[in-house]
Amino acid sequence: xxxxxxxxxTIGGLLIGLAGIAFLALSGRIAGISGIVGGILGAPATDRxxxxxxxxxxxxxxxxxxVFHPPALSMEPLPSVTRLVVAGLLxxxxxxxxxxxxxxxxxxxxxxxxxxxxxxxxxxxxTAIVTVFVTRHVVGG
Amino acid sequence: xxxxxVSFFTAFVFALGLGIAGMTRPEKVVAFLDVFGSWDPSLxxxxxxxxxxYSVAYRRVLRRTHPVMERMFHLPQRIDxxxxxxxxAAVFGTGWGLVGFCPGPAxxxxxxxxxxxxxxxxxxxxxxxxxxxxxxAAADRA
Numbered sequence: 001x002x003x004x005x006x007x008x009x010t011i012g013g014l015l016i017g018l019a020g021i022a023f024l025a026l027s028g029r030i031a032g033i034s035g036i037v038g039g040i041l042g043a044p045a046t047d048r049x050x051x052x053x054x055x056x057x058x059x060x061x062x063x064x065x066x067v068f069h070p071p072a073l074s075m076e077p078l079p080s081v082t083r084l085v086v087a088g089l090l091x092x093x094x095x096x097x098x099x100x101x102x103x104x105x106x107x108x109x110x111x112x113x114x115x116x117x118x119x120x121x122x123x124x125x126x127t128a129i130v131t132v133f134v135t136r137h138v139v140g141g
Numbered sequence: 142x143x144x145x146x147v148s149f150f151t152a153f154v155f156a157l158g159l160g161i162a163g164m165t166r167p168e169k170v171v172a173f174l175d176v177f178g179s180w181d182p183s184l185x186x187x188x189x190x191x192x193x194x195y196s197v198a199y200r201r202v203l204r205r206t207h208p209v210m211e212r213m214f215h216l217p218q219r220i221d222x223x224x225x226x227x228x229x230a231a232v233f234g235t236g237w238g239l240v241g242f243c244p245g246p247a248x249x250x251x252x253x254x255x256x257x258x259x260x261x262x263x264x265x266x267x268x269x270x271x272x273x274x275x276x277x278a279a280a281d282r283a
Contacts, residue, residue, distance in 0.1 A: 012162020017194025028208030061156020090236025092268020098229020111195025124234030131238025
């Protein structure tokens with residue numbers, strides 16, 4: 001076990017959960033990033049505004065982290081462009097096809113005790129773990 | 142306007158949570174997924190605490206007839222587990238395992254200015270766009 005950060009990770013998780021609940025209580029929606037952002041494409045104009053505002057909030061939060069706690073943002077080692085592109089395409093397409101990601105299914109869905117989200121989460125956790133195993137221990141990348 | 146402010150501020154806090162939790166460091170995510178290697182279980186604490194908060198508060202929130210700022214809740218209604226869900230999740234998980242980024246942290250990470258994050262996000266948006274076009278093509282054929 002290296003770099004184990006149980007306290008920071010728990011605090012971060014609490015904030016994530018609270019933000020998700022606040023969004024549900026105030027807006028009545030699931031805080032699923034892939035759905036909120038991906039849904040911009042097919043949404044009518046009135047529906048796009050809050051989605052863009054959500055996206056702006058994520059970017060602003062990132063900016064705050066970059067300014068006040070730069071070590072929070074990283075990418076080391078830097079993967080190849082090919083790997084980044086393939087991963088991005090799979091994440092983009094897969095989250096839309098599967099109706100959610102770690103925030104939508106993993107946090108909100110499990111929090112709601114949704115069967116669909118349980119199945120989705122178990123599935124993406126499995127393929128993610130298998131992918132890491134293959135790339136790290138079989139192929140050696 | 143209120144809807145936009147609510148969205149902005151909850152997303153801002155969400156982003157801070159992701160950053161504090163370590164989700165915006167893809168190598169830490171991969172270390173969590175590297176169950177058979179140098180395993181870093183930290184992210185189990187992220188999801189665990191997030192789900193705990195959400196599950197406890199969820200029922201209280203749903204006792205309201207409508208959200209504070211809207212006329213109705215917009216919650217997913219489906220309960221069936223279909224192939225789309227499973228295939229989509231499988232595909233997403235594979236992409237997630239390749240780099241360690243899922244949508245939220247990747248977008249938050251753009252502020253770092255790291256070119257790799259930009260490439261990933263561009264590809265992710267392209268992937269979402271492809272899904273949208275595919276859906277439209279399928280609908281046109283129907």
